[in-house]
Amino acid sequence: MDKQWWADYRKGITASTNSTGGIVGLVSLGITAASAVISIPIVTIGGTVFLCASIVYVLSTGLPEKKRDASDCCGEKLALSDLDRIKLPVTRVALMGASRVGKTTLMDNLNAKVPDGSRTDSPYAMIVQLPGASKKYIAILDAAGQQFSQQFQITDSANALLIFVDHADSNTESMKPERLIEHSQFLEQLRRHIVNKGLRSLRVHILFNKKDLWNSGPDAVDLQSWFSEQIKLWDNLTNKPVTASIFSNWNTLDQTLLTNTISGW
Numbered sequence: 001m002d003k004q005w006w007a008d009y010r011k012g013i014t015a016s017t018n019s020t021g022g023i024v025g026l027v028s029l030g031i032t033a034a035s036a037v038i039s040i041p042i043v044t045i046g047g048t049v050f051l052c053a054s055i056v057y058v059l060s061t062g063l064p065e066k067k068r069d070a071s072d073c074c075g076e077k078l079a080l081s082d083l084d085r086i087k088l089p090v091t092r093v094a095l096m097g098a099s100r101v102g103k104t105t106l107m108d109n110l111n112a113k114v115p116d117g118s119r120t121d122s123p124y125a126m127i128v129q130l131p132g133a134s135k136k137y138i139a140i141l142d143a144a145g146q147q148f149s150q151q152f153q154i155t156d157s158a159n160a161l162l163i164f165v166d167h168a169d170s171n172t173e174s175m176k177p178e179r180l181i182e183h184s185q186f187l188e189q190l191r192r193h194i195v196n197k198g199l200r201s202l203r204v205h206i207l208f209n210k211k212d213l214w215n216s217g218p219d220a221v222d223l224q225s226w227f228s229e230q231i232k233l234w235d236n237l238t239n240k241p242v243t244a245s246i247f248s249n250w251n252t253l254d255q256t257l258l259t260n261t262i263s264g265w
């Protein structure tokens with residue numbers, strides 16, 4: 001039994017003492033003490049039994065919940081708080097970005113079995129085993145892209161952010177200027193959040209997704225220079241260098257390179 005187990009146990013006992021078991025214990029301690037003073041044996045015995053029972057209750061209900069191996073929860077949709085009950089800490093990678101930018105598709109490609117066509121409506125985590133050589137387990141955090149509050153919530157639980165941008169929210173080669181504005185406004189809010197919360201140890205990787213559509217289209221040069229400008233805005237925000245790549249969920253080499261990057265986190 002390691003240090004962490006004892007720390008969790010102490011916490012559990014405190015919580016349990018503060019609830020019913022503790023109160024019953026204190027009452028019975030009072031009865032025992034009072035009856036000892038007034039010397040009525042039946043009350044003394046009753047009080048002592050009560051006291052012992054409540055000590056057993058507190059010690060047993062304070063036991064920490066059994067932790068699970070990461071491999072046992074692969075593919076399950078977990079609440080963010082469930083991640084504290086994984087045996088060995090796993091790197092928590094939050095997928096960030098506007099709706100329909102390709103977050104859930106990436107999750108699918110990383111072995112997480114997300115139900116087909118399902119929209120993401122609340123923050124959740126999924127343990128996945130990275131494909132390729134490393135076979136490392138990580139937790140992926142996903143949330144609704146259209147809700148900043150949800151995106152910030154997963155940022156606060158994460159060790160690393162994988163931020164997605166794209167050129168358009170539909171299946172077109174040319175860029176939609178309003179989509180780029182949407183991304184730049186979101187990224188600005190996210191940077192402010194990181195600064196306000198002092199999240200300096202976050203790793204950040206920015207992906208310009210859907211290159212299969214835009215990289216050979218009419219706006220490729222403009223889009224690349226927009227992306228370079230966006231990346232510069234992240235300089236020195238955290239204490240680790242921000243990395244970036246031009247990416248497609250449909251490109252297996254891109255997938256492999258990204259998996260290698262993540263497995264180094």
Ligand SMILES: Nc1nc2c(ncn2[C@@H]2O[C@H](COP(=O)(O)OP(=O)(O)O)[C@@H](O)[C@H]2O)c(=O)[nH]1
Pocket residue numbers: 097098099100101102103104105106120145209210211212213247248249250
């Ligand atoms: N062409 C192309 N389409 C993609 C790519 N990644 C995702 N998509 C499509 O973009 C749409 C939105 O993807 P989804 O993963 O649900 O976005 P989310 O809302 O960010 O989770 C879906 O129709 C995907 O098939 C990509 O790299 N290239």
Ligand SMILES: [Mg+2]
Pocket residue numbers: 103104119120142143
């Ligand atoms: Mg999604």
